[in-house]
Amino acid sequence: MNSISQPYLSERNVPPPILVELFANCGIEINGPQPWDIQVHNPKTYDAILSKWSLGLGESYMDGYWDCAQLDEMICRLLSQDLNETVHGFARIRMVGEVIRAKLFNLQSKERAFQVGEQHYDIGNDIFERMLDPRMMYSCAYWEKANNLAQAQDDKLEMICRKLELKAGEKLLEIGCGWGGLAAYAAKNYGVEVLGITVSKEQQALAQERCRGLPVTIELIDYRDLQGTFDKIVSVGMFEHVGEKNYLAYFDAAKRLLKDNGLFLLHTIGSDVEVTRTDPWIDRYIFPNGKIPCSAELTKALDGRFLIEDWHNFGQDYDKTLLAWHANFVQTWPQVASEYSERFYRMWSYYLLSCAGFFRSRQGQLWQLVLSKRSRREVYRSKRLKPIN
Template identity: 50%
Template sequence: MSASRAILSDLLAEAGVAVNGNDPWDIRVQDERLFHDILLRKNLGLGEGYMRGWWNCERVDEFICRVLKTGAENRVRDSWRLIVKALPALVCNLQSLSRARIVAQRHYDLGNDLFQGFLDPHLQYSCAYYKGMNGCPEDQTDEEVSRDLERAQEAKMRLICDKLELEPGDRVLDIGCGWGGLAKFMAEERGCSVVGVNISKQQIAFGRRFCAGLPVEIRETDYRRLDETFDKIVSVGMFEHVGPKNYPAFMRTVDRCLKPDGLFLLHTIGSNTSGPGLDPWIATYIFPNGCLPSIAEVSKAAEKHFVMEDLHNFGPYYDRTLMSWLRNFRHAWPSLRDKYGDRFKRMWEYYLQSCAGAFRARDIQLWQFVFSPIGRQQPECRWG
């Protein structure tokens, strides 16, 4: 047995994971180079090894959860290669105006057919709200998974509307509006007019068709260029792409665009600790230049502009959301295979399962913040 294999086997054993074992969360290694690569490049080596077929696992989500819960990954010494890779995030503004479109081009513009294949009919690419809903994807049929995902995403959008105290006639700004699903919901369900801003060409084109005939305008523009007033402002699943160097600019933009009696809801994945970057594999293959904010970073950026009225963590629901997306993706894969290929399938399945495992281990969170302008009367909190 190689020294690299021995070291990693011992660490995995602490997490209850065996190499070539029989439990669903055990890893089956097809290429011994995996062990040295993980020691050298940690999470990046682990994810790339899966993409290459160097290892397999029946339940990647549970494998990741077990490893994260024990902190085994933190006992693998950092590689100088990863340190060098992280330096640009520390020194440069990776989410500047000139670089902001990179994630749109490499992720959100992959193809609307891909996202329609695994998301709900409202195309909500963020955590669903499963409160009061029983069941788990492993025990459900494909139809039940899709039905419950749609209901939970509608519950999430309804919760957002309630937290914003939306009223007919409100003019709402949706920063990072995706395919327009939330804008459409707010217009149809609450009688609002909505301006959505986005920089993904494929999302914009789809969103304009999706919201046709409604008081919804979807613009291709960066949030930093906005300078007009709105009754309410919402941002769902976009703040992860803003970056720490731009958090103050983001909050200044919301401040100048929000009416004095308005409300602002921020829905974002978050990190338990402050720091640069994202999981190196996710940052390389899924969300380039992404960064998960901590509560401290969000509150620091907001403190000169807003009062925090509410902070709601429903991160555990992201586990179920991601596993539902995985089921939908696998169900849709036969229609996607020719365009995307088998390497992409392994990459996307690893992405969904590793994120589900991270939420299950409480390594990352999902937060909804509600902010009001300083001096505004406290909202009624009718959602509580």
């Protein structure tokens, strides 16, 4: 295995035997006939993978060095074999550096909290408006009874509102409100007053527009600066940006803001095991400073702060959600292609399809937790689908 760390001359057109073997162990053949086989156009691909592993794999795809007819399935096969452990020697120094970076520095501090908004959510609403459902929900949909993305997202919103036991006149805080889809739904259908917060200026502007005329306020603010009390709190797809060093501060803030008899629904991506670093490609190009929690990290942070009333996992629905987003993205790309580069198109496709593979491999989970303070006296009954008429 010492040969793993040796430079591989990109001028050579024959793939290095170690990569052939590693891919073969996952049922992938380099330049093979199956739709999940990697098709290498430029031998620089091998240098990129050998030197930087997942970062090199993604960057070489962005550069057009390789393609794959079923990229999502290829990534699923790679992740199902836990190759990150097998190939640790490929980029040992780089990986160790990422771990140290995450451990020593608070990558999600207040000073850095708006960075993900500026880099990811502010790229342009035109991409998201075309890719997402009409409510612009940028989180996992719920597909148990739905046969299209819009219905699956509506079912998710209805389920969230029912899990929170929303009642007319209540005040709902949404930490990470996106483009206002959930806030508008809850205000219209459940008669609640909503405060939504975001770290994205583009999200705030569009959310305010989409919630006009409703009892909804959208503020550009970090959760640590919030004041007041709320009957219910919800956070959908934001916890991944909080970071392990801030878990206690996050839940302390939620506890301080929630009324004694209230409920807090946390909707977050989760990992099957504890991860010490974010995938370097995702960190650099998609979600800077992110961190996916494992179950142990969550329960440790919740200890003494909240009781877990319900824990619902429907992570496999994210695979289908991401494929629906990708289909929309590809279909509507001609409408915005003049505003973006081909490299951006390949980057965004790689992001959506590789994430679909991540959830298909079951490394990725999607959790909805319903939390309460110990002071709550009502018995909580778990809820899933909305009633059938």
